[in-house]
Amino acid sequence: MSLRRRLLLYLLFCAPLVWGAALWVSADRARHEVNELFDTQIMRLARQVQATLYGPHASASAEVPAASGGDPGEADVRDMAVAVWDRDGNLLLSDREGVELPRRAEASDFVDLVLDGEPWRVYYLQSQGGEWLVAAGQKAEERDELVFSLTTSQLAPWLLVLPVLLLAMAWAVRQAMAPLTRLSAELAARGPDELQPLEQPRAPQELQPLLNAMNGLFRRIEAMLQRERRFTADAAHELRTPLAVLRAQWDVLSRAAGPAERAQAEERLGAGLERMDRLVTQMLALARLESSVEPARREPVDWRRVAEQAVGDMLPLAERRREELVCEWPADGAAPLPLSGDADLLAVLLRNLLDNALRYGPVGGTVRLLFGARELRVENEGAPLDAAQLARLGQRFYRPDGQAETGSGLGVSIVQRIAALHGLRLSYSLRADGRGTAARLSPTG
Amino acid sequence: MRLLVVEDDSQLGEALMLGLRQRGHAVDWFRDGAPADAALGGAPYDAMVLDLGLPGGDGIVWLKRWRGKGQALPVLILTARDGVRQRIAGLDAGADDYLIKPIALDELAARLRALQRRASGRAQSVWQHGMLEYDPAAKQVRWAGRVVELTGRELALLEALMTYPQRVLSKELLKDKLYDWSGGEPEGNALEVHIHHLRRKLAPAVVRTVRGLGYALGSCEPDSRPAA
Numbered sequence: 001m002s003l004r005r006r007l008l009l010y011l012l013f014c015a016p017l018v019w020g021a022a023l024w025v026s027a028d029r030a031r032h033e034v035n036e037l038f039d040t041q042i043m044r045l046a047r048q049v050q051a052t053l054y055g056p057h058a059s060a061s062a063e064v065p066a067a068s069g070g071d072p073g074e075a076d077v078r079d080m081a082v083a084v085w086d087r088d089g090n091l092l093l094s095d096r097e098g099v100e101l102p103r104r105a106e107a108s109d110f111v112d113l114v115l116d117g118e119p120w121r122v123y124y125l126q127s128q129g130g131e132w133l134v135a136a137g138q139k140a141e142e143r144d145e146l147v148f149s150l151t152t153s154q155l156a157p158w159l160l161v162l163p164v165l166l167l168a169m170a171w172a173v174r175q176a177m178a179p180l181t182r183l184s185a186e187l188a189a190r191g192p193d194e195l196q197p198l199e200q201p202r203a204p205q206e207l208q209p210l211l212n213a214m215n216g217l218f219r220r221i222e223a224m225l226q227r228e229r230r231f232t233a234d235a236a237h238e239l240r241t242p243l244a245v246l247r248a249q250w251d252v253l254s255r256a257a258g259p260a261e262r263a264q265a266e267e268r269l270g271a272g273l274e275r276m277d278r279l280v281t282q283m284l285a286l287a288r289l290e291s292s293v294e295p296a297r298r299e300p301v302d303w304r305r306v307a308e309q310a311v312g313d314m315l316p317l318a319e320r321r322r323e324e325l326v327c328e329w330p331a332d333g334a335a336p337l338p339l340s341g342d343a344d345l346l347a348v349l350l351r352n353l354l355d356n357a358l359r360y361g362p363v364g365g366t367v368r369l370l371f372g373a374r375e376l377r378v379e380n381e382g383a384p385l386d387a388a389q390l391a392r393l394g395q396r397f398y399r400p401d402g403q404a405e406t407g408s409g410l411g412v413s414i415v416q417r418i419a420a421l422h423g424l425r426l427s428y429s430l431r432a433d434g435r436g437t438a439a440r441l442s443p444t445g
Numbered sequence: 446m447r448l449l450v451v452e453d454d455s456q457l458g459e460a461l462m463l464g465l466r467q468r469g470h471a472v473d474w475f476r477d478g479a480p481a482d483a484a485l486g487g488a489p490y491d492a493m494v495l496d497l498g499l500p501g502g503d504g505i506v507w508l509k510r511w512r513g514k515g516q517a518l519p520v521l522i523l524t525a526r527d528g529v530r531q532r533i534a535g536l537d538a539g540a541d542d543y544l545i546k547p548i549a550l551d552e553l554a555a556r557l558r559a560l561q562r563r564a565s566g567r568a569q570s571v572w573q574h575g576m577l578e579y580d581p582a583a584k585q586v587r588w589a590g591r592v593v594e595l596t597g598r599e600l601a602l603l604e605a606l607m608t609y610p611q612r613v614l615s616k617e618l619l620k621d622k623l624y625d626w627s628g629g630e631p632e633g634n635a636l637e638v639h640i641h642h643l644r645r646k647l648a649p650a651v652v653r654t655v656r657g658l659g660y661a662l663g664s665c666e667p668d669s670r671p672a673a
Contacts, residue, residue: 240525241454244547248460251550255467265463272456 003180007173015165019158023151030150034143039110039123042080046125046136049082049093053132079142081120085133092132101135113137179203183211195222231290231396235283238397238409242279245272282410285348286396289417295342303336303371306343310350311369317358324366325354336371337441341422349418352411353378353439359407361436374442381436390428415439446491446561446604447622450474451481451507452523453499457546461494461523464550469584469597470557471625476500478507485511488621490518491564491608492557497524497535505538512539519560523548558582565608572607575665577651579607588647595646598623602639606652606662615659 081097089103100115107124114120115137122137179200186198197215200207249272253265307327318325330336339346350369357367361380370377385393392398394416397409412426419426424441431438448465452458453476462474473488475481478499484490497504508520521542522535535543541560544553558581562570572579578587584600586593595603605614605622620636640652640660653663 237525237527240527240546241457244523244525245454245456245460247547248457248464248550252460252463252467255464268456268460272460275456 004173004177007176008170011169011173012166015169023155026154027147027151031143031147034146034150038138038143039121042110042121042123042136042138043125045080045082046123046134049084049136050125050127050132050134053084053093053127053134079139081122081135081137083135085135087131098135098137101137103133103135105133112140179207183207193225195219195225227290231287234397238279238283242272242276246276279408279410282408282414286410286414286417289345289414289421292421295345295421297342298340299343301339301341301343301346303376306347306350307369307371309347310354313347313351314354314358317355318367321358321361322364323358323361325358325369326366327369327371329371330373334373337374337376339422339424339443345418345421349415349441350378352415353441356407356411357382357437357439365436376441377438379431379436379438381431384430384434384437385428393428394426446557446601447471447488447625448473448557449481449484449488449490449493449518451476451478451493451499451504452496453477454496461550461553465554465557466625468550468554469600470554471601471623473625473627478502478504482507482511485516485518488626489618491622492519492521492560494553494557495520495522495540497522497526505535508535508538508540517564519557519564521553521556521560523553555582561608574607574610574662577607577647577665579603586647593646595643598639599643599646602636603643606660610662613655613658613661619660 081095081101083094083098083101083103084092085103086092089105091099091103094101101120101122102113104111104124108126109124111122111124112119113122119140120137121140121143122135125134125136126132127134179202183198183200183203195218197218198211200211203211246269249265249269253262253269256262256265311325311327314325354367354369357378357380361367361382365381368377368379370379394412396413399407399409416426419441423444425444427440427442429438429440430436448470450458450461450465450472452461452474455476458474458476462472465472473484473490475484476499479501481493495504495508499507504522504524508522511518511520519541520539521544522540523544523546524531524535525546526532526535527545532543532545541563542556544556558570561581562568570580570582572581576589578590579585580587581604586595586600586603601623602619605619616636623636623639643652644650648663648665650663651665653661655661
């Protein structure tokens with residue numbers, strides 16, 4: 001349900017309720033006033049009758065003449081009744097309606113009666129000596145009429161202005177909702193890449209948190225898009241050279257003259273394909289990693305199996321470069337770097353670390369994979385990297401100048417990403433003895 | 446043509462060198478600007494293929510430096526930088542052409558031929574000198590309309606002579622045009638052997654010997670070939 005409809009419904013429901021309550025209160029007040037007024041009149045009438053009785057001793061069974069003839073105005077005389085009884089209960093005096101009033105010797109106050117099926121209110125007054133009993137009464141209907149007409153006269157203008165009020169309410173709700181409408185119109189009109197912050201200086205206070213949250217979201221999406229765009233641009237750029245290599249190598253192969261030249265050209269093309277394969281694999285791995293927030297699995301990591309897998313994958317490269325691969329475990333038999341995570345991802349991480357260490361270490365050197373209780377290190381005997389190189393390490397596609405080995409420039413980015421997913425931090429430093437570079441993984445906390 | 450390739454990527458540099466050699470060019474390949482700079486003074490190159498992202502300084506910087514020193518060698522930039530602004534910067538730095546990786550080697554060779562053609566002031570793609578016609582793209586030579594089969598070195602020699610039809614070319618220059626630095630020094634009389642073959646296959650007068658100086662393109666008129 002729309003907010004506007006909801007607001008209107010609440011108003012439509014609540015307003016009559018409030019009106020009803022107000023009406024009831026005012027009717028109640030009116031009844032109270034009317035009762036007070038009429039009761040006073042009846043009481044005064046009874047007292048006047050009694051007062052006159054003390055004067056000239058009225059004759060028995062006299063009947064007060066009905067005010068007949070003449071214009072009665074709006075008076076309704078028959079709604080009133082008066083009767084007087086003597087000590088013995090003989091009706092001394094009454095008007096036409098008063099005949100019907102019952103004598104109640106013991107009564108001396110207001111009594112609500114039903115005469116001829118109609119409710120009456122009667123006031124009984126005993127004379128001091130008990131000689132007379134005066135009763136003055138009035139039909140209750142009279143009072144009801146008055147209360148009713150008083151109340152309806154109040155209600156009528158309310159009902160008349162109700163449509164106006166409804167219109168005013170609708171207009172007010174619409175006005176109050178205008179910032180929301182503007183906001184949704186602006187959002188609806190936006191293209192998928194229009195992520196500039198929403199600017200609504202006149203937006204009401206209640207909207208500000210929403211606007212702030214949305215602007216924050218826009219900023220995050222924009223940053224993500226920029227990362228993606230940069231990655232795509234970088235990837236396109238980085239794919240050009242290996243592609244150029246493949247085309248040129250293929251061209252050379254297709255023009256090769258003899259079997260020996262042909263075999264050589266095939267070997268080169270093979271190397272070019274391998275390079276492309278590696279680059280694309282790394283790119284896809286990184287792209288997948290970038291989009292994930294959590295490792296797919298979280299299980300206690302068996303580092304021995306992970307290390308076996310990664311080292312096994314790196315053996316051919318180590319062999320080619322005649323480098324030694326050594327794995328060392330904590331001396332005291334402590335559990336190496338306890339961690340729960342995705343063993344496959346961690347194998348990719350180790351493979352990339354070892355790959356870098358092997359490629360950029362000297363031919364014939366040694367690469368060490370060292371496990372500690374709180375860290376994991378990969379060390380080679382390569383020339384230490386300078387500060388500028390260290391700072392750029394981990395930038396996508398960055399490769400220090402003058403590399404004889406081909407590489408994608410993505411390995412460190414991949415390692416950093418996997419490390420971050422597992423709450424680890426990657427840092428590079430000079431090896432402890434200063435004769436090589438060490439990559440160190442340790443918990444962030 | 447004798448070509449200079451400056452490309453830091455080992456696989457690409459090697460493939461470019463091999464592919465251009467297969468097309469009959471003498472190619473020297475360097476992985477950085479400094480050795481290329483040294484080589485420029487050491488051999489009569491006809492054109493250069495220049496990569497931009499070089500380890501020891503950007504290719505653009507090298508190119509500007511060379512142009513500043515009056516180096517007029519046609520330069521073709523071959524790079525992965527594909528932005529319009531980068532292309533403009535490359536051409537404004539003095540490049541004669543700007544190619545974006547990846548390219549077909551055939552196209553690269555064709556563009557190098559075009560650069561050479563422009564540098565030598567020719568408009569026609571088929572070079573003509575009297576009865577002699579040379580089509581560098583097809584590597585084809587005709588004498589009086591008849592196709593003559595020449596080897597790669599003979600073609601390169603003829604191309605060098607035809608590039609400067611009015612000039613006497615020293616033996617050293619001709620050797621430099623024919624041989625890059627990959628195969629060591631050519632044998633002492635190799636050049637003379639090729640010239641001998643050219644004269645035999647085309648006409649004795651096609652290469653004129655200028656004693657003490659070198660060789661020049663000779664007369665290629667109908668009467669210069671004795672009636673067989």
